[in-house]
Amino acid sequence: MTPVLSISGLRARLRGPDPSAFVIDGLSLQVNRGEVVALVGESGSGKTMTAYSVLRLLPPAIQLTEGEIRLGGQDVVAMETRRLRDVRGTLASIIFQEPMTSLNPLMTIERQIAEMLLTHGKATRQTAPERVIELLELVRMPDPQTRAKQYPHSLSGGLRQRAMIAMALACEPQILIADEPTTALDVTIQQQVMKLLLDLRDQLGMAILLITHDLGVVAEVADRVAVMYAGRIVEEGPVVELLEAPRHPYTAGLLACLPEGVGDTGRLIEIPGLPPKPGSIPEGCRFAPRCPSATELCTRVTPETRTEGVQAFACHHPRMPA
Amino acid sequence: MISRNSLLGRFGRHYPAVAGITLLAAVTAMALLAPVLFPQGPWRMVGRPQLWPGADPRFPLGTDILGRDLLACLFYGARVSLLIGLSATLAATLVGTMIGAAAGFFGGKVDRWLMGFTEIFQTTPPFVLAVVVVAAFTPSLTSIIIAISLVSWPPLARLVRAQFLQLMPREFVLAGIVMGMSNTRLIVTQLLPNAITPIIVSSSLMIASAILLEAGLAFLGLGDPNAMSWGYMIGVGREVLRTDWYITTIPGLAVLLAVLAINLVGEGLNDALNPRSRNR
């Protein structure tokens, strides 16, 4: 079976004088039907730019230089603009972190969702209102008839995100890319939204690429996890194995520095230093300057990604398997 | 060396601004050189009246209706126009900044009161107000400067107030309050430095409008009778506009170019000081 989304060897760089300013640097990832894949990483690691590449939404400052992206078997990189417009929304759609800035403040919720249906020919002017209500019911919007007529600013953050999801699902995409969909929300609301996404996945069979920096959320919802560091995936595997027995020192470090990682009196484990910026990625393993297991080899030779058991990782000195 | 991202570097890459600054330098040079090149002053009747430019090689720009050398007048006029533009702007900037800062900083009643006061000035057209003020006193350089600054500060006060309102809830201002800064210190060290860019830009543009205002006043005969300004020159040529239009056109062009130059410089400053345009 072909995966819904398959990225291989993706590289993207900042336009400008520095030819080595890669924000995505050789990234490969697959998402299968009905699967929830989490893309985790710290701020600036390139998660959002990866998501944007998939729908060819990269900002002008960033340029895709290499690699292949296939959505439902179709090559996105070479796709002409007309076809691309069709693909956005029907094959893949995206929801953003900040639900306020991604909804149009001057249009009612109903208009915005209807607009989406009409552009993709999924409804007519007559059938659209009814379909909008169905969608709002699908995302469990309380009192959908009233909410449909309201403007985004009169909705709470959680409800706005529901409206965004309804819009993203309007054309029944095969994959939903959710870029930090709950980061701006309270935990209780976050759980409502995440649960909704999982239920919709079960109901509609779509895949979800969940972008987040929160390992707690990953543990709760993901089937598979890819850990990103400075533009690269450094470890990938099923959620249970990856979180319980991480092979890459960075994954292990991320888990260890959570407050949950300490006893009642201990200190938090730190990952010293900061992630590198595009253009100043160190030689060899990019994590080496911050890595507790780094050796001289690590500062010289870039580790290849290799697979052992169910996990894949890029490290010269992986931690012991479970 | 001037780095690409330094203020000067950014300004220098802005070609219209460079053109503006060149023009402005020329006007300043005219003002400074006037007494050197024309030691007899602008008022002397030196030749036949209404000599067209080029008619007599001694007066390349010709003479006006009283036989005064237009070139000399133009040079001396630059002095007066610049003097008035700069002093009026300085005064208006000080007043506007103080009133705007107080309104934005204290808010509440003080704000309502000060903004009400500002509004009174803004409801009358500035030129009309300036005419009334100058007419009420005897026209002199001082009264003209006062009149022009009196009508120029309100927009600036609004701008500064808006800047302050935006800055007040910022956390570094709160941090200043928490550490016990006095109001004056808070305004001077935390708020004003962060509001200075738009103040500089709009003040620089204000110089242009002050020059225009002065020209307008002088044209109506409300200029200082002892100061040779471009506006005065335009006023003099008014009566022979149909036949000897060069008498009004030459100082008119001078005003136009000076105002244009200042606007270009202002735009350039705006782009250079604006941090958003920095990392392009």
Next chain:
Amino acid sequence: MTEPLLSIRGLRKTYATDKGLLTAVDGVDLTLARGETYALAGESGCGKSTLGKIVAALIAPDEGSVRFDGQELVGLSPARLRPLRRRVQMIFQDPFSSLNPRATVRRIIEEPLIVHGMRGRTERRRAVAEMMDRVGLRADAADRYPHEFSGGQRQRIGIARALILKPDLVVCDEPVSALDVSVRAQILNLLSDLQKELGLAYLFISHDLSVVQYMADKVAIMHLGQLVETAPRAAFWDAPRHPYSQALIRARPNPDPRRRLQDKPILEGELPSPIGKRQGCDFRSRCPLAFDRCTAEAPRLHTLGPAHRAACHLVEGAAAPSDA
């Protein structure tokens, strides 16, 4: 008994909005001892920052009293307040807006010393250098501007600025919420080291319970302007009594891949609006245990043990007889 460092009684703060009166803080009592960390947790908009700002004397409450080391802060004139300000400092959430963009790092950290009249430039410089070193900033950072630093580094600058006056109490308003996990650990460790060294008390505001668990000696849970539960750390984590505290603890995502969201109970329902008058218990629209009385009557805080209080009708029977 010795005087507590901070004692808050009956604090209320409302804001006039175009939709009506918004109650941001509604009758809060809290006592904080020297050297202690009291965490204030709750959802967005529940009034945490408002309470923090009242304690730091940035805004005045409508009613109530804030006593700091025996001195009433509410209603104090700016001149009388100034010497006390040295002793109560604040660390802010947003590392991008909390530093003056036009001042160098040295200037930012030195400013409090100048304001409080510390004479001698060399002496001030020495204090700044010491402080910078202490919070983990390199000496060559002194002449640079805030925008040249990452979020974590900026937060270190903010911490240095707050601590250079050697305060007794620091209000930390979500100091690590904007930071990445790896940097967050660095800052949390720094804050707790400095606390031990300098004997600081923290009023630590956070919506993240795992951070609260790491930092706090005592926990206060806030809901729509009211404290619904306050408890010492052990009591809070082992036996939370308010259904809202229990729900928050359950909701906390932790990185255990065997506890899946689909198996967890979650809170449904919407929060009531903070604008206008409310009746009954504010939590009842989301409370799984709500019953008739919750609609009719607002519960008061019942004392359950030392420093342990909860505002729920269901704990009434268990309340200690002497409700102080």
